[in-house]
Amino acid sequence: DAGITQSPRHKVTxxxxxxxxxxxxxxxxxxxxxxxxxxxxxxxxxxxxxxxKDTDKGEVSDGYSVSRxxxxxxxxxxxSATSSQTSVYFCAISVPSGMGDTQYFGPGTxxxxx
Amino acid sequence: RKEVEQDPGPFNVPxxxxxxxxxxxxxxxxxxxxxxxxxxxKEPKLLxxxxxxxxxxxxxxxxxxxxxxxxxxxxxxxxLSDSATxxxxxxxxxxxxxxxxxKGTTLSVSS
Numbered sequence: 001d002a003g004i005t006q007s008p009r010h011k012v013t014x015x016x017x018x019x020x021x022x023x024x025x026x027x028x029x030x031x032x033x034x035x036x037x038x039x040x041x042x043x044x045x046x047x048x049x050x051x052x053k054d055t056d057k058g059e060v061s062d063g064y065s066v067s068r069x070x071x072x073x074x075x076x077x078x079x080s081a082t083s084s085q086t087s088v089y090f091c092a093i094s095v096p097s098g099m100g101d102t103q104y105f106g107p108g109t110x111x112x113x114x
Numbered sequence: 115r116k117e118v119e120q121d122p123g124p125f126n127v128p129x130x131x132x133x134x135x136x137x138x139x140x141x142x143x144x145x146x147x148x149x150x151x152x153x154x155x156k157e158p159k160l161l162x163x164x165x166x167x168x169x170x171x172x173x174x175x176x177x178x179x180x181x182x183x184x185x186x187x188x189x190x191x192x193x194l195s196d197s198a199t200x201x202x203x204x205x206x207x208x209x210x211x212x213x214x215x216x217k218g219t220t221l222s223v224s225s
Contacts, residue, residue: 033212042201042217043158058212090157097163102148103213105157 002104003027006091012112019078021109023091025071031094032074033058033103034066036087043090049074081113117141120202120216127223131192135219137185137202144214147178149187150201152218158201161187192223 003026013019023032033048035058045058047066055066063085065077078085089109094101120137127133139147147164162169164176164185175188185202202216 040217043215045212048212101146102160102163104160108157110155 002093002095002106004091004093004104004106006089006106006109008109009107010110012114013081014114015082016080019081019111019113021076021089021091021111023074023076023106025074025093027093028071029093029095030071031101032068033092033094034064034074034076035090035092035105036060036085037090037108038087046076046089081111083113085111086113087111117214118202118204118216120200120219122217122219124220124222127192127221129192129194129223129225131223132188132190133192133221134189135187135200135202135221137187137216139183139185139202139204139214141204141214142180142183144183144204144206146205146213147176147185148203148205148213149174149176149185150203150215152199152201154198158215161200189221192221194223194225197221197223 005024007022034046035043037043044060046064047058049055049068067075091106092103118139149161150158151161152158162171162176164178168177173190177186199218199220201218203213205213
């Protein structure tokens with residue numbers, strides 16, 4: 001158990017509404033990530049954070065913003081949700097290991113945008 | 115060329131069978147290699163890291179061939195509980211950079 005929780009676990013929203021997903025970790029790891037997973041695409045990186053208030057874009061960052069005001073929390077915001085953002089969202093942390101860092105995932109948030 | 119390619123399967127095997135999954139990656143600078151397991155509607159979970167010398171964990175054996183940019187996973191004596199999607203994952207040996215995930219290979223083990 002990597003001590004990662006995500007909230008909400010499921011959400012249905014309407015196009016054009018703002019949505020914020022929360023990732024919380026209990027072990028003060030520096031790096032945190034947001035991925036989305038869609039059929040036919042595998043997991044794709046949206047944004048990541050390398051410290052409080054330090055974030056950077058990933059492969060599919062358009063339409064998303066993130067914030068990290070505390071080490072333990074990493075928020076993903078959809079400013080104006082679109083149907084193309086219907087997906088499963090996973091948060092991850094990096095844990096140092098002998099082969100570089102290993103990533104561990106939260107349980108995911110299933111988001112449906114109608 | 116896609117960055118990490120896997121045969122999507124499905125692989126349908128009986129209990130007790132040996133099954134092998136293969137994966138190729140395009141970035142020759144990649145330094146870290148993993149197999150993750152993902153059950154339906156669950157998060158990916160680390161199955162094992164893959165080392166240059168190959169490594170084994172019980173019934174699971176992973177191999178890496180850097181020259182061919184090829185990774186494999188062998189599962190011996192398959193169990194019903196091995197049914198899942200197996201993700202091949204490649205990354206640099208550097209925190210803060212993205213891991214690249216294959217789309218996964220689905221395994222179904224039947225009695």
